[in-house]
Amino acid sequence: MRISKYISCTLLTSILLISCGGGSDSEPPIDPVVPVVLDPSAATLIFPDDNTECNEGIINANDESKSTVNFQWSTSENTDSYEIKIKNLDTGSVTTAISSTNQTDVLINRGTPYEWYVISLANGASSTATSDTWTFYNQGPGIENYAPFPAVAINPQRGATISNTNTTVTLEWSTSDVDDDIVSYEVLFDNIDAPTTSLGTTIEPNIEATIMTGNTYYWKVITTDSFGNTSSSELFEFRVE
Incomplete structure (x- = not known):
């Protein structure tokens, strides 16, 4: 009787082990969770203000024909960094700056008209968002009257x-x-x-x-x-x- 009980327990244990381990190969793999990256929203420009004279730049000590202007805009949603485009309306040349915050200092010519806008960027997102475009004059030495902005x-x-x-x-x-x-x-x-x-x-x-x-x-x-x-x-x- 002891032998029979031992055999019965051994068989039962083997059946349970086979039952527990036999279904692992047939279970579907679990897909990894892919994070959703939301598209960034457009920033709102703050400074330099549209269609105005910018007189808050810091004149460059080595070249008084240039000054450093602090460009500012609102923080936009789902944004990791910003690309700032500043176009010299006299020459057509474009200066690009990158910032991880909602402001950046850029050295530009004095007595010169500019237009500028900001592109919002998000890591992992293919889409971007672009702000409105504003124009301004960077104040120049001794200028009493500015030329109109280009049409x-x-x-x-x-x-x-x-x-x-x-x-x-x-x-x-x-x-x-x-x-x-x-x-x-x-x-x-x-x-x-x-x-x-x-x-x-x-x-x-x-x-x-x-x-x-x-x-x-x-x-x-x-x-x-x-x-x-x-x-x-x-x-x-x-x-x-």
Whole structure:
């Protein structure tokens, strides 16, 4: 009887071991948890303020034609770092700065118009978010009156294709001036990429131009203030189909 009990216990133990271990190969693998990366939101610009003169820069001791300006913006959601783009509107050159906070110091030219914006970045996210674009003048030595900011195309938008439903198009633009003393605009317009034909001058931010189907047109705006200071816009273009 003792032998039988021993055999029975041994068989039972073996069956239990086989039952417990036999199902491991058939269980599906557990997928790793992949963290969700949220897209960043756009920052709101704070300083330098839009369409103003920036007079808070620290003049460079080695070169008084430059000053260090502290650019500031709001902290945006789901953002790990910021890319700041600062464009010299006189030369078209762009300075890029990277910051992990909502401000950064950048050395720029004095007496010069700039535009700037901020791109929000998130680690692991393919999408970015871009703030509005602001313009400002960095204060210069002895300047009593600033030239207007270069005009920006409103209609047709830069690179647009429009339908030729009429023989004319209304060119529209926007601009601003720290001193608020703009007196006139001259528009150069042609189907060559270096327009020299003047459509005349106007006190309004729009003017009519004659167009034809199948052509690409180029135009720019020269803005003048009451002191005779001028600014020339970038070259705008659109196609008529």
